[in-house]
Amino acid sequence: MPRPDSQRPARVGLLHVVGQDDKSINPVDMADFKQGMRDLGYREGVDVEFRECFGNRDLARVRRLADELVAWPADVIVSFLTNANLALMEATRTSRTPVVGWGTDHVVAGTAETNRRPGKNFTGFSYLPFIYGARVRMLRMAVPHARKVGHLYNHTYSPAEPGRKEYAEILNDFGIEMPVYEALRLDDLAPSVAAMKRDGCDAVMVGPHELFNTNGRILGRLFLEHGLPAFGNQLTIPEYGAVGGMGPPHRNGWPAMAGVVDRILKGADPAEIPIDRTMRGPTILNVKAAELLGLHLPAQLIDEADVILDTIRAD
Numbered sequence: 001m002p003r004p005d006s007q008r009p010a011r012v013g014l015l016h017v018v019g020q021d022d023k024s025i026n027p028v029d030m031a032d033f034k035q036g037m038r039d040l041g042y043r044e045g046v047d048v049e050f051r052e053c054f055g056n057r058d059l060a061r062v063r064r065l066a067d068e069l070v071a072w073p074a075d076v077i078v079s080f081l082t083n084a085n086l087a088l089m090e091a092t093r094t095s096r097t098p099v100v101g102w103g104t105d106h107v108v109a110g111t112a113e114t115n116r117r118p119g120k121n122f123t124g125f126s127y128l129p130f131i132y133g134a135r136v137r138m139l140r141m142a143v144p145h146a147r148k149v150g151h152l153y154n155h156t157y158s159p160a161e162p163g164r165k166e167y168a169e170i171l172n173d174f175g176i177e178m179p180v181y182e183a184l185r186l187d188d189l190a191p192s193v194a195a196m197k198r199d200g201c202d203a204v205m206v207g208p209h210e211l212f213n214t215n216g217r218i219l220g221r222l223f224l225e226h227g228l229p230a231f232g233n234q235l236t237i238p239e240y241g242a243v244g245g246m247g248p249p250h251r252n253g254w255p256a257m258a259g260v261v262d263r264i265l266k267g268a269d270p271a272e273i274p275i276d277r278t279m280r281g282p283t284i285l286n287v288k289a290a291e292l293l294g295l296h297l298p299a300q301l302i303d304e305a306d307v308i309l310d311t312i313r314a315d
Helices: 030-039 059-071 082-091 130-142 160-173 186-198 216-225 236-240 251-265 287-292 299-304
Strands: 010-016 048-054 076-080 099-103 122-126 149-153 180-182 203-206 230-232 244-246 283-286 307-309
Touching: 010 030, 010 059, 010 082, 030 048, 030 251, 048 059, 059 076, 059 082, 076 082, 076 251, 082 099, 082 122, 099 251, 122 251, 130 160, 130 203, 130 230, 130 244, 130 283, 130 299, 149 160, 149 186, 180 186, 186 216, 216 230, 216 236, 216 287, 236 244, 236 283, 283 287, 283 299, 287 307
Parallel strands: 010 048, 010 076, 076 099, 099 122, 149 180, 149 203, 203 230, 230 244, 283 307
Antiparallel strands: 244 283
16 A cells, blocks of 8 residues: 655554553553664655554544544554554454554454454454463462462453463363453452452452553552452553563663565565564563562573563552
C-alpha cells in the first residue's frame, strides 16, 4: 500500500492507551522506535512525521484519538495495547489505514484472522502463546508445593478470558486447581484476596486488566498481608509485595516495529505480514517478598530474572 503523496513526509501515528508517565506496565520508549526509523534512513521532519497520542486509560479518549489519527491522515498507525487496537479496528473500518499493533492476542481481539496471515489492515507483535506457560513455570519454580492457585480476574478486558483458559489448561496438566476470583472494581480487591486465603490457595496468578495494573500498591500489600505468593504481568505489583511476573515487551522490541512500518510504507500489505510472536517481556522477581513469604527461590529462577528487587516499596 504505497504512500498516497510522495511529496510530503510519511505520516506515522502513535497511539497509547496509557498516559505518558504511566509506569504500571513497561513504558513504551518511543525514542527507541524513532531511533529504529532513523536507522532505516527516515529523517524526522523530512522523510517522516510522527504524531503521538496518549489515552490516559480513558477508553472514550482512546477512541477519539484513533479517529483523529485516521483523519489526519496517517499513512501507518503504531498501536500499543489491545484497547488501542480495538479502537483503531473501529476507526479504520472504511479507511483501511494500516496498523502495526502490539497486543495480547490479535486473533481473539479480531484484528487478525490468523497469526500467519492477518488478512486485514492490521499486523504487529504479540507475546502469546508462550507467555502463559512461562509465567506458570515461574510460579511452579517459586512455589513447588502449590496445588491450588487463585486467579484474579476481570472479564471486561478482551484478553482476560483467553488468558484464564490458558492458565487453567496449563495448571491442570500439573494437577493444580485454579479457582477464579472476579474483581470488577477497587472495592472487590480486598475481599477477593481474602477469599483466596480462606479457600486455601497456595499462590495467585493475576490476570490482565487496568484495574490490577493501576492498583499494584494495594494488591502487593494485600498479597503479603495474606501470605500469598502472587505472579502476573503488572510490574507494579512486585514492587509492593508480589513475588514476580513477566511483563509486556521492553525497549528492545520497539525498534522491530520500525522495520514493519518501513515495509508497509514501501508498499507491503499488512494483511500478508505475519504477527511476530517472539517479543519476550522481562522477568521480574522480588526476592524480599519471597523471603517474607518463606519461599526459597531456586538459583536458576534468580539467574533467569531480568530484574531483581530486594525491597518492598513503602510509599
